[in-house]
Amino acid sequence: MAVTINVNGAAHSVDVDGDTPLLWVLRDVLGMTGTKFGCGMALCGACTVHIDGAPTRSCVTPVDSVGASKITTIEAIGKTDAGARVQKAWLDREVVQCGYCQSGQIMSAAALLASNPRPTDTDIDDAMSGNICRCGTYVRIRQAIKQAANA
DSSP states (O other), X not given: OEEEEEETTEEEEEEOOTTSBHHHIIIIISOOTTSOOSOSXXXXXXXEEEXXXXXXXXXXXXXXXXXXXXXXXXXXXXXXXXXXXXXXXXXXXXXXXXXXXXXXXXXXXXXXXXXXXXXXXXXXXXXXXXXXXTTOOHXXXXXXXXXXXXX
């Protein structure tokens, strides 16, 4: 089945089953490997992308449910104001340890700042609660989000 999706501002026609998770379309069909597979059950956040600006777990999102929505991945988040500020803060604060979860962390943080430019600690906790970092860089993640909010 041919499905057309809008990813990072470009239309892509893909020939996949409609129930194929968006994650696998991005990674295996389109070659955008920045979005990671973590748990496959929408629990860890490694697969987070934006669909019309909302952070969404791509591992459980069937490609045929996306329709004409605009999908943004880690490959393009730096082109947005919030995404660029988050990426800079991530580097400044040396957030990354192993790095595996960081694309999902950045996507969630960028969505938070796009919708709430001055988040409280509670706002940050709520927005980031679905993203797991096995290396435990949560303190640096919070610092980076605060830095990005103040940039």
